[in-house]
Amino acid sequence: MSPDQILDALDPDQREVALALTGPVCVLAGAGTGKTRALTHRIAYGVRTGVYAPTSVLAVTFTARAAGEMRTRLRALGVPGVQARTFHAAALRQLGYFWPKIVGGAPPRVMEHKGQVIAEAARRLDLSVDRVAVRDLASEVEWSKVSMIPADEYGRAIAALRREPPAGYDAHVVSRLISVYEDVKNERGQIDFEDVLMYLGDILASHGAVADEVRRQYRRFVVDEYQDVSPLQQFVLDQWLGGRQELCVVGDPSQTIYSFTGATPRHLLDFAKTRPGATVIKLVRDYRSTPQVVGLANALLATRRHAGFEGLELRAQRPAGPPVAFDVYEDDEAEAAAIAAAAARLIASGVRPSEIAVLYRTNGQSETFEQAFADRGVGYLVRGGERFFQRPEVREAILLLRGAARAVAEDPVPTAVREVLASVGWAEEPPSARGAARERWESLRALVSLADEIAARPDATMALLVAELDERAAAQHAPTIEGVTLASLHAAKGLEWDAVFLAGLSEGLLPISLAETPDAIAEEKRLLYVGITRAREHLTLSYARSRAPGGRATRKRSRFLDGLWPAATPGRGRSTADLGDADPAVVDALVEWRTQVAAEIDRPAFTVLSDTSLEAVARARPRTPAELLKVPGIGQVKAQTYGPTLLEVLRRSDAKN
Structure with a gap:
């Protein structure tokens, strides 16, 4: 080029x-x-x-x-x-090259997880720890090291930063644990990723x-x-x-x-x-998402005050798409079941499962969705699980493919790969069983799909495929597995899908209850922004009023959605508790009108008419421009700009009644 x-x-x-x-x-x-x-x-x-x-x-x-x-x-x-x-x-790579010259001998082995060393350090300090405590302490050790804060300065550092130590431990104990962790690690002749x-x-x-x-x-x-x-x-x-x-x-x-x-x-x-x-x-030219998705992302940034910087206002480059959907459910199970059903409809319409994602705030939320997708018979994968190239079936398959690459073969790469993988359980059709059998088949299908991609190259050979797999394994760059992605918002960073469901958008989950400082709250809002901007075309936001079926409906939607959430959410997710004394049918008609107008002018819906003004119009039901001007929140500009079409919507609604 x-x-x-x-x-x-x-x-x-x-x-x-x-x-x-x-x-x-x-x-x-x-x-x-x-x-x-x-x-x-x-x-x-x-x-x-x-x-x-x-x-x-x-x-x-x-x-x-x-x-x-x-x-x-x-x-x-x-x-x-x-x-x-x-x-x-x-x-x-550089450390491995220079270590023998500077230190001598082979470099220490890099341990993949800190858990065992953290647990041993805690035992030496007579600390009682469970799996959750080990995880939290490991994260804190990692934070101190990437922040370049040594053990003896840990207490002063977190006090200055207003950072709380892991629950159940004071700063002095964590400081001692960091020191002992380093001792245990050195005794074992290991280093961690931060040491690299x-x-x-x-x-x-x-x-x-x-x-x-x-x-x-x-x-x-x-x-x-x-x-x-x-x-x-x-x-x-x-x-x-x-x-x-x-x-x-x-x-x-x-x-x-x-x-x-x-x-x-x-x-x-x-x-x-x-x-x-x-x-x-x-x-600022956004080529990923529709104007509807971009408009919501910009609106979210507009409601936020940055500390020392301004957010970038994106300009959508794609044609208009479907409106962003907003749903409210009675409980978590109902929310998960509805999302699984919606994903199934998207797949039936031609959207690939790997182009659909369900995103949530905490990993603990995945279980309900896993069950819902299993009940619906829709394949899924939980992002953040076992690494692809460490799976037994993948390691076995690569060994067989490496052996096949050494043999003289005339078959095209896709054919040769399918023949090799048939010996370890590959078939064109997925197994009827769920769980481990389905996961194994999905792993092998990912290898088959990669072989099909390699075959498109003019120099395609089995040796080239094996070289590609070795390079990907070294970089942990896994091929795409065909299934709906279930992932936390943090794990979704850097990824994108045709359809995204943002679930559990209620207070206590987003922002999470642990976020108490202004900086922590601001970061939670950025998480929502990241989630919104993962979607290319279809975007649905939802939350449930209670945790379990029959539970008390005490949850409230996230504060981040104030001013962005429609006055009424159309369809099964709508809650009449959100409508005041307005006629739900009129509100629905006005919401649909507002969505269409917002799409036409490429602006967030709330800039056309706020939720409060929309409900006031639905209650007052004005029939003339003069009556419209009497509605709170409707001034001369909005009346002149939107009045004629808005009044027409009301006239059609009256005619239906």
Whole structure:
């Protein structure tokens, strides 16, 4: 692809990113605005114009999936030599290379989970811990390390930050546990993922020859999702840079949702201040979502006051789609059953199961949805479970495929793969059984689908498929499994689907009851923003009034939806308790009118007519412009702009009655 062709594939804002090849560059990219496209085309343009050597570029991001996507796109642009990795993968590779030279011997083994070491440290301190406590303490240890807070400074640090230690423990106990955790880990000859970054950063900071070698190799850096960088990751990045300014970062402060893990948007927000002369570019054209989804996302941001920054107002580029749906249910089981039924209808209409997601605030909410989807007979997968490449059936299948790649075969790749996997239980039709048997079949089907994708390449061979699997396994970049995704809002970051159900949007769940400070509440609202912007076309928001069937209906919808939730929710989700004394049929007609008008002018529905004004119109039932002006909330501008069509809606409603 020529340099001109690379630029021609971009919109004006993305093109500006691609042309900003040198010096510090900060890209503020809203959800769905094509940031990965802009970054990869920037790198490709730099290589094609001779400004960059491909091996001199290191692109880092936060998930293996994002890194894999970046590598795939760069390969398609004819730039295969660029390194695109997660922070940890890039650091681990360098640490493994330099450890024998600096420390001697092989580097320590990286432990996948902290649980056993945390439990041993707690035992040495005579602390009684259960599984939940171990998880919470492990998270706190991780936070202290990525925040670069040593054990002896932990107490002062959390007091200054107004951070509470894990429930049931005071700061002194957690401080001691952090110290003992390090002792146990060192005795076992292990390191954790945070050590990978810390050790590499320390080696680069204290060994000039090593730092020079790395800096000669990597001269230009790209950092994706920069709003989520931690102090420890920034420390490593600073060592990589060595005072140079060839850095391009991209991020969105409105999607900062990991501050509890040590991530901070300050590096992104202060980028232009700390790097004078930096180029700042905004991407606001949303290519992912319909105007209806984008309008709701913008409306949510408009109701929020940011601490020190303004959210990006997105501009939808897609044609209008269906209106956002709002549903209220009596209990959690009713909500889950209705969502499973709606997902089944979408699948029957042609939407792929893997293009549907149900998102919720806490992992504990998944059980009800799992049961509902199982009862409905709709396949699903819970995101955040066992890693794909660690599943026994996947490991066995890859061994067999590797053996088949060594043999001389004339069959096309898809045929050969299906024959190999038939020996471990693959069949074209899924098993009737649910549970483990269905999960095993879904794993094998994902391998078959990947083989079909590889077959589209001109150089497709079994060896190429195995090489692709090895690369994906190293990066934990799993292929797509066909099933409805059930995931927490945190796990959904960076993903997108055709249809998204945002469930459990009630006070105590979103915002979660543990969020008590203004900063914590603001982050909960950003979680909802992330959830909304995952949807391409179909979006449904819902909550249940009680937890269990027959329970007291004490739940209230999330405060974040005040002013955004329609006065009445059409269909089975509507609650007459929300309508006051207005005629529900009239309210429904007015809600439908407001939705259509909002779609036509590409604005949030509440800007057409607020819930309060809508209900007032439904109660007053004005018949003339003069009567309309007497309704509270209806002024001259709204009467002139919307009066004729609004009065027509009321006339048609009267005629039906």
